[in-house]
Amino acid sequence: MTPAPDRHPAGLSTLFLTEVWERLGFYILMAVLTLHMDKEMGWSDGTKGVVYGVFLAGCYFFPLAGGWLGDRVLGQIKTVRLGAALMTLGYVALGLSSRAHVALFGAGLCLIAVGTGILKVNISVLVGNLYVDRLHLRDAGFNFYYMGVNIGAAIAPIAATALGFWFGSYRPSFWVGALGMVMAQVVFYRGRGRLIQVNPLAAGAEDSTETMLPAESRQRVLVLLGLFLVAALFWTGFYQNGFAMTLFAERSTRVVPLLRPETYQFFQPAFILVLTPLILGVFTLLRTRSSEPSTPRKILLGMLVMGLAMLIMSLASRLGGNLDRPIMSPSWLIGVYGIITVAEVLISPLGQSFVTKVAPPHLRGRMMGGWFAATATGGYASGLIGSFYGRMPHHHYYLLLVGLLGCSALLALIQLPRLERYTA
Incomplete structure (x- = not known):
């Protein structure tokens, strides 16, 4: 029997860097979203609260649909790319929005919520897929991947602060979010050959024989x-x-x-x-x-x-x-x-x-x-x-x-x- 490899798979760096760029864009948005609605859209606290809550709910409800797309329709890799494309369009729509173009603001948030939801669940599945033959490293691999999430999240508010100082507006932050998503797609596309698109249970993972x-x-x-x-x-x-x-x-x-x-x-x-x-x-x-x-x-x-x-x-x-x-x-x-x-x-x-x-x-x-x-x-x-x-x-x-x-x-x-x- 061939022993399980003791090194992390090469595809992990692809997913790590993809997530750094993707989370950079998302958390720049989260850093300025309430402030943008307050200062540039002029909305009341009640309106801001409803929009904020609905947006977050969408980001975390759409993984249910994203899992189905990845498992049954497009596969994880194509679904991640679709989600990234939708998020990019969403940031562009936000960058073009204003008090006179509220529909673009709503469309941008909807695109980002859908894109985040279907990307989030499938990129996590891809991380797990990398460890089918090295289950003993899976927890460490997810910890490393989670570091990418938080590196992007830590850089984002600093970037938003610098943009606010330079431009005196929150709108440039949305354009940087779009740039981050472009970089995420470049990294993901170049490293796609290192990824594994399989169902871990079908590949012989330990859970396949469990009954209850x-x-x-x-x-x-x-x-x-x-x-x-x-x-x-x-x-x-x-x-x-x-x-x-x-x-x-x-x-x-x-x-x-x-x-x-x-x-x-x-x-x-x-x-x-x-x-x-x-x-x-x-x-x-x-x-x-x-x-x-x-x-x-x-x-x-x-x-x-x-x-x-x-x-x-x-x-x-x-x-x-x-x-x-x-x-x-x-x-x-x-x-x-x-x-x-x-x-x-x-x-x-x-x-x-x-x-x-x-x-x-x-x-x-x-x-x-x-x-x-x-x-x-x-x-x-x-x-x-x-x-x-x-x-x-x-x-x-x-x-x-x-x-x-x-x-x-x-x-x-x-x-x-x-x-x-x-x-x-």
């Missing part, structure tokens, strides 16, 4: 549905980074050199790059002492940490942020972004890992789609709740989020015995 009784399958689905509800409430709080916290940066935070409202979204991916190895190191140390918490307990801890972040934002609002005057120290937002990062590390990758472990073999794709749907629900809810940001004292707004996150933590605690049953 119908009753056990139903129990696992019910457990995951409960987890999805918890996750949706988490993302409701998490995506305030692009809405309420961006408005806090723009209206309530003291102006300092090199820090514009869109710059603050640099800190979260930067914290990811710094804190992830530290957090993993702590869990490795606990594992050697046989005291590492289970995955559900880590998720519960993440919900509590997220609640703490919103509680601190409530305090910052009470101490002056409510006035919508630029008097608050930037350290409030930077510190909260660090706390949110800890919560993200505890919930986002671990939640996906838990889904792949617990889901019945024949439902894994649909259950992962359910995870993305929970993300979409949270994204939409973040914008829906965001419509109240200007209608109540900001500290009450953040306390509302604390309450929702507290309910989700309680729900996770109630479900803990059932969740831990599948982590043994």
Whole structure:
């Protein structure tokens, strides 16, 4: 028997660089979207919140359709290229939009939401396909790929800040997003020969022989549905980074050199790059002492940490942020972004890992789609709740989020015995 290779496949660098460029464009958009709607479109907080929430929901609901396209119609490679082309057109439409051309703005967001959705799920499948013959390296490969996501996300707010200084407008950021997508397509096209377009189960992966009784399958689905509800409430709080916290940066935070409202979204991916190895190191140390918490307990801890972040934002609002005057120290937002990062590390990758472990073999794709749907629900809810940001004292707004996150933590605690049953 030929031993499994001990090196990462060459195609990983292609997908890594594709994602760096793709995420650069997407997170430039996320850095300026609320600000653009506020300053250049002149919309109310309520309108901005609805548009923001619907856009995020689309980005995370369309992976359900994208998975079907990749598996049944076009294949993963062609579907990724289609998604990238749609996103490029979307950024161009945004770059051409204005108060007099609102339809172009809406069309641009729709194209980017569809393109992101069908690209996102299929590029992840392509990463997994690379490791059919080297399963022992798959987790490390996904970690490396995730670094590409966060490198692009970290560069984007800095680029948006520089563009804002130079041009005094958010529209050039959309053109840079289009350029990023062109570069992503060039990288992907040149490296397409290194990619593998197969169904891993058909290639002999370990899950192909798994069977499960119908009753056990139903129990696992019910457990995951409960987890999805918890996750949706988490993302409701998490995506305030692009809405309420961006408005806090723009209206309530003291102006300092090199820090514009869109710059603050640099800190979260930067914290990811710094804190992830530290957090993993702590869990490795606990594992050697046989005291590492289970995955559900880590998720519960993440919900509590997220609640703490919103509680601190409530305090910052009470101490002056409510006035919508630029008097608050930037350290409030930077510190909260660090706390949110800890919560993200505890919930986002671990939640996906838990889904792949617990889901019945024949439902894994649909259950992962359910995870993305929970993300979409949270994204939409973040914008829906965001419509109240200007209608109540900001500290009450953040306390509302604390309450929702507290309910989700309680729900996770109630479900803990059932969740831990599948982590043994």
